[in-house]
Amino acid sequence: MAPDVSLDGTALLSWAERAVEALSTRREEINGLNVFPVPDADTGSNMTFTMEAALAEATRLDEVEKESAHAVAAALAAGSVRGARGNSGVVLSQVISGIAQAAASGNIDGECLKNSLAIAVRLVDRAITEPVEGTVVTVLRATAVAAAQAGRGLRETAVAAVDAARTALMKTPSQLEVLRSAGVVDAGGAGLVVLLQSLLDEIEGIAREDGVIDSFGAPLSAHPVTVDNAVCDGRHGRHRELEIMCFIRLSGGNTLGSLRATLAEMGDSLILAPADTDPDGPARAATVHIHSSVPGPVIEELYRAGEVSDLRLEVLPESPQVETLHRAVMALAPDGPLAELYRQAGAIVITPGSPGDDATDTVSRILAELRSRGIGEVILLPNGLLTRREMVSAELAAHAADRTMTILPTARLVSGIAALAVHDPEQPVAVDSYAMAEAAGSMRTAILQRAEKAALTLAGPCSRGDILVTSGTGVLLVADDLQTALEQACTRLLGRGGELVTLLLTDEAAAEIDLARFTDQLPGVNSAVERGAEIEVMVYPAEGLAHLAEIGVE
Structure with a gap:
């Protein structure tokens, strides 16, 4: 195919077939990267199954419909949403839904691809309750940004998208500790790269057997990366959870928003991906994905909210030991x-x-x-x-x-x-x-220190032993003793308002300051605070401080 022409329905269907082949070929490699949110080694399988479901729906179109990019894209979207498996499959379904929405006006050209990716980002952000950086979400966002900045042609846009996706994928270990510890890139992000590369191969007319296959810089064996099983303190991948997936059509006055709020309290990795391809219409159907240790209440809530189909449950492996202090x-x-x-x-x-x-x-x-x-x-x-x-x-x-x-x-x-x-x-x-x-x-701050010698300061002359109150780089005031210095300094600092005074006092300062007297006079000095309002004072011992005291007002 010529580099900068548009994709019609036939070409889009050919891309879907190519994507299924590419994902199937690299299924085990992608499975081997899968360590987050749980190391269940199924991301490659889930993305392949989701794309197969999308293709199966599109192949049911008649020959005339298959020539329409919009009809094919809509069928791919419907099939992927209904057949989505796992986190990655649901995200993939939203990418295809983005294509369907953008292709409503005709064939897929450079502008349509830009819009597809931008819409996909919005759909994914709406679908995922708690997005995590360093995952396919990050890769998709970087891809959309690069595509938006690319030239107008379809090939130019696709090249920019693939390059950005690969670059973002290689950075995922630096964004997610569990990936860094396992020495792998994000599995879902890797699947997205395969999907985009297959699109570029279709645009360039490369034979399927000659398509680009680059390593993701990770083990290529069929065995998943192993992570020691242990209790995980983080929210993602809790111990002995079940993955619950289904398709739901809402009934009555139920909304996806209310369902999301209820399910969010019952587990994590929650995704509600609307099945409606009309961005302006109310979402009444969706694919649901959640990891939960209380599957019974989750399923009850789903059946209460609407008509449930394709309900699937899978016991997740024990959570990996993740260092939460990343x-x-x-x-x-x-x-x-x-x-x-x-x-x-x-x-x-x-x-x-x-x-x-x-x-x-x-x-x-x-x-x-x-x-x-x-x-x-x-x-x-x-x-x-x-x-x-x-x-x-x-x-x-x-x-x-x-x-x-x-x-x-x-x-x-x-x-x-x-x-x-x-x-x-x-x-x-x-x-x-x-x-x-x-x-x-x-926070407005000041320090209190003794003058080592007589001098002329911005606040006036001082003698050796006087107390200098410095705020920023200048002397705020000079006082004869610490008590007076502290009170006058707080008067100045509280002049613009404040409700908390923090004092760091050395032993020497604490011995010379009457804190009861200091706190008694505080409400009267602050003209910016309503009369009768209390100002909280926090005092901390600060031996080792280079000066007598520090004041902070906020």
Whole structure:
């Protein structure tokens, strides 16, 4: 076939036949990659069965209908949705449904392929309750983005899609710990690459026996990758679950949204893939997929919601042992109570070296922790205890060790505490880092230290022994004693509002400050807070702090 013509119904049907052959040929190879969400070695089989069901439905069309790309695509979509097996099969059915929706206006050209992939991403996002990065979902998204940016021709778009899918597939081990531990790429993503490559082969007119077959860089044996069986603490792949699949037509006032909300409480790996190919019509039928340890209530709920057919149950193998701490927060803190505070909050603590120590010592300890704990992603809280040079060295060392490091702008130990309070390892690292950086940045901070000599500051003259309150890079105020300095500093910091004051006090500061007096006067100093509102004060011992105290207001 010429490179940049469109696919009619006959060519689309030929692609479906080619895809079935390609998936069948590589079934065992893809099965061997299958370790997530459970190592049941059936992803290749499920995708092959789903594509066979799609093809069987399309071959029932009469000869006239087979010439229509829309009719063939709609039949492929209907067959794949009804015959979908497993997570990967349901995702595959949504990709084909995307083609059916995009092909409504005619043959499949470059623009149609772009739209198909974009629609498929939306359908998959809608179908999967808890998408996980590093899976076929990630590969599909990267494919759609690359296709959208490609040239107008069908071949150009398909080439961009295949290249992007392969690249995204190779990155999946860096996104999902269980893949990295097993040394494989995502099985569903591999199946999608096979599907797209078969489409490109069809567009280019390559004979089926000469189609591209590249290794996925993983074992090619028929035996699945083995993972030690053990209890898994994560949500995905819970111990001795059943995979439940069926096709459902809703009855009465039931909706897919209400069914999804109910089933989400009964298991994981939940997918509801609408069977309706009309994007504007109400979804009244869907393929359901869920892993659950309570199959009875799940099945009861399905029959309550509508007419159930093609009900299938499969006992899943015991869950693999997955290291749930694939991401960690690492914080710089002085040895002592502050370090213990950070540890209790879940951080890995690195104590900085003494002044004059080799800067590489701290960086080496950071890297050693990354390697010894098997951490793939780390969020680093420097807390004002790392120089810019040390941060550069730490990031470069992490990159060289194939670890992802995000350094947050925590200039003080107290702002690091604020960041750690909102850490959510369930979120993607970029989202988690953003929330933590936002929490640290919204905290107004100051430090209290004694003046070592008389000087003229931005806040006025000071004598040796006076208390300097520094906020940012400038002196905020000068006071004769710690009590006055603390009260006046909080008055300034609370002037723009706030409901929580965090104090880090050394033993020396704690001995000189009357906390009862301090807290008694707090409600009166904050004009931005409604009268009578209470301000919470948290006090932490901070021996080892380089100054007398730190204040944080948020």
